[in-house]
Amino acid sequence: MVQGFNEEVIKMVMNKIYHYLVKIGANPEDAKDIVQDSFYKAILYIETIPPDKFSSWMFKVATNQFYDLRRKTKKISHIELEENLTANQKLIEDMLLAQEEKKKIYEVLQQMSDIYKHLLLLKYDLDLSYKEIASLLDMKEEKVKTYLARARQHFKKRFGRYYHE
Known part of the structure; x- marks a missing residue:
């Protein structure tokens, strides 16, 4: 591995980025490709990336690649819902309600600003902590707290509409 970069940390960062990309709408195969391509770019530019900024750098590159891909394909993203149905009727009902809830959450998130x-x-x-988020998004920690409070209010307002319809 390259000096100053721990293999375990790199794997953890790549895994977090993959899951994040899937959550914001990338299909699993595209997410894998984006993470792999981002890591390739990190190898190319490794000399210019400070070890303490590696995670932020990878996150930014991967997120930008996702948006580039989305612009190119103009795909409508969707959540893949797990289907582990069993014979137990109560379990099936609970799973369907949970899937419906996930779908509503996802729909509300898709209506919100990026x-x-x-x-x-x-x-x-x-x-992630406020500090980690601030580092990843290259924002001040106070700004993250303020925006996150607004995002929660916005989410609650929109999510509440599902139960008043």
Whole structure:
């Protein structure tokens, strides 16, 4: 491995980016390709990437590649819902309700601005700290907190509409 970069850290970063890309709408194969291509670019530019900025750099490159791909293909993204149905009727009903809930959450997220969607996914899906999010998005920590509070309010308002229809 390249000096200053730990293989375990690189694998963890690549895994987080993959899951994040899938959450924001990339299909699993495209997400794998984007992560692989981003890592290839990291190898090419490794001398210019400070080790403490590797994660942010990879995240930015991968996110930009995702948006480039989305612009090129103009695909409508969708969530792949797991289907592990069993014979237990109560379990099936619970799973269907959970899938319906996931679909509603996804639909609300897709209606939100990209920055709000990214902030909510990074905080609540990937469990990143404010500091980590600020680093990844190249924002000040206070700005992340402010935008995240607005994103939560926006999400609650839109999500609440599903239950009042």
